[in-house]
Amino acid sequence: MNVLDLEEFEVLEGYDSEEYYKFVVEAKEPPTFCTLCGSFIEECQQYKVHDKRVRTVADVDLRGKKVIIDIIQKRYKCPNCGDKFTEYFKSIARNDRVTQRLFKRMGEDSVKGKNTFKSIAEQHGVTDTTVKRAFWGHVDELYRNRVLIAPRVLGIDEVYLHEEGIKRKQPFAVFTDLESNEIIEFLAGNSKELVVEVIKSMKGYENIEIVAMDMNSGYRSAVNETIPNAYCVVDHFHVIQKANMYLNDIRAKIQAKLTTGEKKELFKVRGLITSNREDLDEEALFKLDTELEKYERLHTAYWIKEGLREVYKQSTKYDAYQQFFKWEQSIPKEAKEMKKVQRMINRIKPEVFAYFDGRITNAYTESFNNVIKRIVRLGVGYSYDVLRAKILFGTKATKVKKAKDMKWTRIFNELNHIDKGVIWTHPDSEYAENYSYRVNIDDLLQAIEEGEI
Known part of the structure; x- marks a missing residue:
């Protein structure tokens, strides 16, 4: 199968205007196996070209100008299954009209600060839907590589916010490290089952010594069930x-x-x-x-x-x-x-x-609750999922630390990714590095005051 980077394309022609650069490219090498049935062919043979079609994609801007690439994409006929398949390019985002590097760039930019899907779409000449897919692709990767590290002193609280289509305010559970004044997790709901799940997902949760909370009986029950030796403090x-x-x-x-x-x-x-x-x-x-x-x-x-x-x-x-x-x-x-x-x-x-x-207090968790309410009052209009991603990953308040995963790690590889397949790697491998994301509450408040969110 053809798996090429843009550098491996042959540039046939190109021109630039006042608004954009345009390139026309064609792959140098033919595919080595069918993307439908997976059958390989001998090195001395080639698949027969059925037809050619032009696929237009956007790329990362160059010197402030938009970049457009017309790819001459071939379709081949497989002698094994008889179906016609289109050559696959690693450099092009699947099911989108953008390159992988632009897709990644849009995902990273959409998480940061006050960038909106619409503003990024206008910047690169793509649709809002494409930017949303890039956003969630990037965020899903961040969540997939994230690991929660248990603190010595854990704070549990909730904030009540309005959700679209729901009349009554809904609870959102907040988990903090009270010694470093950092947000660990921010999730919709505050049930006992949710708290148990979050605590157990923290590496080293058995070593949590103190848990500060409000008078919610579900919190106390969850702590007693997961870490019975922890010291519970009602703030x-x-x-x-x-x-x-x-x-x-x-x-x-x-x-x-x-x-x-x-x-x-x-x-x-x-x-x-x-x-x-x-x-x-x-x-x-x-x-x-x-x-x-x-x-x-x-x-x-x-x-x-x-x-x-x-x-x-x-x-x-x-x-x-x-x-x-x-x-x-x-x-x-x-x-x-x-x-x-x-x-x-x-x-x-x-x-x-x-x-x-x-004198353990949950005051910093309360400070975070006030930060969330302030964002809502400013009328930013983020949905919960987008707000959570921007808070956890999108400001200068986020601190990133590498953390080794103690279990087997699921990793997508190039070939299996096409069929949604996965492989598994050993925790000592280079792929087994996960990251701990913490958000300092004081820095988050400063970021908001400076207009980052």
Whole structure:
């Protein structure tokens, strides 16, 4: 079979215009076997040419001009199967009108930064569909060669985003290395089964020592199932967030029964109610306290929330337990919403107070969630799959490290690729090198601010 690079074509003629270069080429060597039945012929023989057709493909631009190649592509008749087959060129992307090197270039460019399928298509004079195929071909290769390396301290969280055609926001699980502040994985869904699958896919997951998470019971169950010796920590941010959620519900219920003027005044302090009190200036505190004094139920719930925050200000676990006991005693029976927070904490008390053993926090995972929400608010319009690929592979925040695959690696070879066949190589071979992709959250935020996404 003919498997030629462009350098092995014979240039018959060519010309250039103000907009593009054009070349007409023809293969020098005939095929050695049929691409349909796979039968070989003797070296002294040749397949009989049935006809010739011109195939026009685009190539990588040259000196800023588009490049067009007219290939005189022959069809041959196979004496074994009787069918007519077209010679195959390794240099031309299969089922596309572009060269392999342009196909690869478009795939790499489409992953990077703010490049869109449309802008790349216009740049090279191809269709959006061709660029999409190049994008997914490149991304699939990156995923295929990627390996997840387990961290010592793992963070698990989720972010809720809108998906096209679905009314309610959908959860997306986020896995981070909390020691290096790097994103490991970002996937649609947050079920226990998904978390188990991701953890087990990490090389060295048995050595994970600490896992920080929110109060999702599925996360704890997944960790207990896969790495029972790991130390589970419920992040203090989520505990306070839960109290703030109930506090906001109380504010909304009170607000719904007020007059228009009263509603506006209470609505103005909605952000102050859930803020850390010590972060507010005198003017904000005066405004907040004035409104709280008008509504006893809201006033009581607010100070219960602040009392819970006092628990996390303690320097030792023992002091935190003591402060928590005082906080429990301070909650009146009529404060039903805050009683729910109390019961919730007591159900997972060991994980909640494990925070004080090492002050492990999931704050950087939350930072990534805010980054994702910011991208969505900017109206970029990426689908989840494209957004995930651009975040993992497409900015300067991505760090790439080589990692040896400990199992047999599936590799496509030139001949088998035609029939979707595969061969297997030993892990010590040159093909067995995989890559670990990590995304630094601080660098990702900077990349967004600089307009990379």
